[in-house]
Amino acid sequence: MSIDLHSFEPSHDSAIHSPLLHPSVFLHQNAAVPPVRGLSRRALRLALTYIEQHLGDPFTLEDLARAVGVSRFHFARLFRISTGESPMEFLLRSRIERAKQILVSSDRRMSEIAATLGFCDQSHFSRSFRRYAGVTPRQFARTHGEVLQTAAGA
Secondary structure (H helix, E strand, O other), X not given: XXXXXXXXXXXXXXXXXXXXXXXXXXXXXXXXXXXXXXXXXXXXXXXXXXXXXXXXXXXOHHHHHHHHOOOHHHHHHHHHHHHOOOHHHHHHHHHHHHHHHHHHHOOOOHHHHHHHOOOOOHXXXXXXXXXXXXXXXXXXXXXXXXXXXXXXXX
């Protein structure tokens, strides 16, 4: 049912008592709802740069939020909106992606790669890697290292 507010006469009793004419209801119903947005481009760039520069360092969500200049809660919420991941999920995935690069381009030991990328130990690194990549770091290195060597030798 559509009601034309302009057709009501001021003396009409139902118009005076109608909740549709109460200013707060009218303003609330017609208020522009701000779109849900994530971090500004600048803030997202700051966050991603911070993560990249500190990939192997231990840091907290608080450190990351401080680098961007917002509260921890606000940062975590906006980062998820912007990227589809929590900041710590993004960090872990970034570490795994960097580990993949190292695994196929060097012969460094797993413990060294784990330490370089900020994992507390080799076991944590291996579990995390397997969860994200579907294979262990050694299996990944063996499979992708062979592909790299074959491509280089061809």
